[in-house]
Amino acid sequence: MSAHVVVVGAGIVGASCARSLARRGARVTVLDKGAPATATSAHGEGNILVSDKGPGAELDLARYAAALWPTLAAELADELGPRFPSIEYERKGGVVVATTDAGAGPLEGFAASQRAAGVDARVVDERQARALEPWLTPSATAAVHYPEDAQVQPVVATEAVLASARRLGASVLGHREVRGGVVEHGRLVGVRTDAGTVAADAVVVACGPWSGHVAEALGSDLPVRPRRGMVLVTTRMPHRVHHKVYDGDYFGATQSADAALQTSAVVESTAAGTVLIGSSREQVGFDPRLRVQVLQEVAARALRLFPFLATAGVMRSYLGFRPYMPDHLPVVGPDHRLPGLFFATGHEGAGIGLAPATGEMLAALVLGERPEHDATPFRLDRPSLAGHLAETAVAS
Numbered sequence: 001m002s003a004h005v006v007v008v009g010a011g012i013v014g015a016s017c018a019r020s021l022a023r024r025g026a027r028v029t030v031l032d033k034g035a036p037a038t039a040t041s042a043h044g045e046g047n048i049l050v051s052d053k054g055p056g057a058e059l060d061l062a063r064y065a066a067a068l069w070p071t072l073a074a075e076l077a078d079e080l081g082p083r084f085p086s087i088e089y090e091r092k093g094g095v096v097v098a099t100t101d102a103g104a105g106p107l108e109g110f111a112a113s114q115r116a117a118g119v120d121a122r123v124v125d126e127r128q129a130r131a132l133e134p135w136l137t138p139s140a141t142a143a144v145h146y147p148e149d150a151q152v153q154p155v156v157a158t159e160a161v162l163a164s165a166r167r168l169g170a171s172v173l174g175h176r177e178v179r180g181g182v183v184e185h186g187r188l189v190g191v192r193t194d195a196g197t198v199a200a201d202a203v204v205v206a207c208g209p210w211s212g213h214v215a216e217a218l219g220s221d222l223p224v225r226p227r228r229g230m231v232l233v234t235t236r237m238p239h240r241v242h243h244k245v246y247d248g249d250y251f252g253a254t255q256s257a258d259a260a261l262q263t264s265a266v267v268e269s270t271a272a273g274t275v276l277i278g279s280s281r282e283q284v285g286f287d288p289r290l291r292v293q294v295l296q297e298v299a300a301r302a303l304r305l306f307p308f309l310a311t312a313g314v315m316r317s318y319l320g321f322r323p324y325m326p327d328h329l330p331v332v333g334p335d336h337r338l339p340g341l342f343f344a345t346g347h348e349g350a351g352i353g354l355a356p357a358t359g360e361m362l363a364a365l366v367l368g369e370r371p372e373h374d375a376t377p378f379r380l381d382r383p384s385l386a387g388h389l390a391e392t393a394v395a396s
Helices: 012-023 057-080 101-116 126-132 154-167 208-217 250-255 292-305 307-311 348-366 383-388
Strands: 004-008 027-031 094-098 122-124 142-146 171-173 178-184 187-193 196-199 202-205 225-234 244-247 262-269 275-281 314-324 331-334 341-345
Touching: 004 012, 004 187, 012 027, 012 154, 012 341, 012 348, 027 154, 057 154, 057 348, 094 101, 094 126, 101 122, 101 142, 122 126, 126 142, 154 171, 154 348, 178 208, 187 202, 202 208, 202 348, 208 225, 208 314, 208 341, 225 292, 244 292, 262 292, 275 292, 292 307, 314 348, 331 348, 341 348
Parallel strands: 004 027, 004 202, 027 171, 094 244, 202 341
Antiparallel strands: 094 142, 122 142, 178 187, 187 196, 225 275, 225 314, 244 262, 262 275, 331 341
16 A cells, blocks of 8 residues: 655645645645635745855755746646646746945855856846846846746746646645644654544644744754745836846845844846836744835835836735745654654755755655755754754654
8 A cells, every 4th residue: 555645734835845745655645724826925035046146055955946937837737738827937046246345255255156156147148137127127247147037926826836736646735734643662653633533644843934843843943934025016017127136235244143134136127018016024923913124125125126116006015924844944754753753844945946856855855765956955864953942852
């Protein structure tokens, strides 16, 4: 009989794990405390980026994921047919810009380090930058073009991956809150929910910034914390932003451990004609209140890249919570302290882009196979997390 795997979390990471497991013949049940595809995956920008990652394990994973996305997009379109909305996969490319003399050298140096790691990072002059983005500020002091960057519509993409998993036999159950684990002989063999107990050969926690709460309910611990971000959405307009464009401060903000507010300019258009303007990062728990100060800072930074936005109308704003890990790497794989428990979380703002690679690695690990991509850097027992974990899990 095939293994039965419970995946906790119906965002795009959980959906990708479910789909990859089901494709390998596992029986899969996906549980979510709310409606599927409505939490973190529904409050991002759909980024699939290599441009914002320095050389190392996360960049290697991002390049692997970027290679998977075109095939995944084609498979979803073929499986679900023309009546299912397009996930709007577009390899639009990115342009990273410095607007000060002090920022030009570090930006070009960072691009050189990425090229050494295999990334297509092209330093462009003023004429080339204006050809890529005609409405870009004339005050740019340096720019790098990343043709490999891409984007999807995150809600539709999540729903599509879930729909594909269902077609493969997975069961997706919303409004099922996990309240505890079932442990026998030191192994996790199921979960207790508000609607009853579900037995399992393995349990995968893939619920983004809420993964720490679920880990605790299951008798373990995980140092994942919510990192809040806010986005402005303009009214529809003629298409003037052709790539994902952001300032050179963005990478530093993603890698910072500072809990205080950090902002950088991230600007991109959608297929519907709106412009998404971000980004912010701050650790304030699960505080859902919008802060005008944050939106003001984000808007001011965006105007430094695209002055024309001063006359744009703002249609709405929204916020979401990213799953932050103290060493800035996701956790993908088993809990070494509690057999039967696995994690796929901690991607912070890169969950959409890294989801298919995470699903492939996690599914292989759960089923005792060797992943195509080396999962060692993402193990829970890695040295960089040693000071953040309890030595043993306490079974509930």
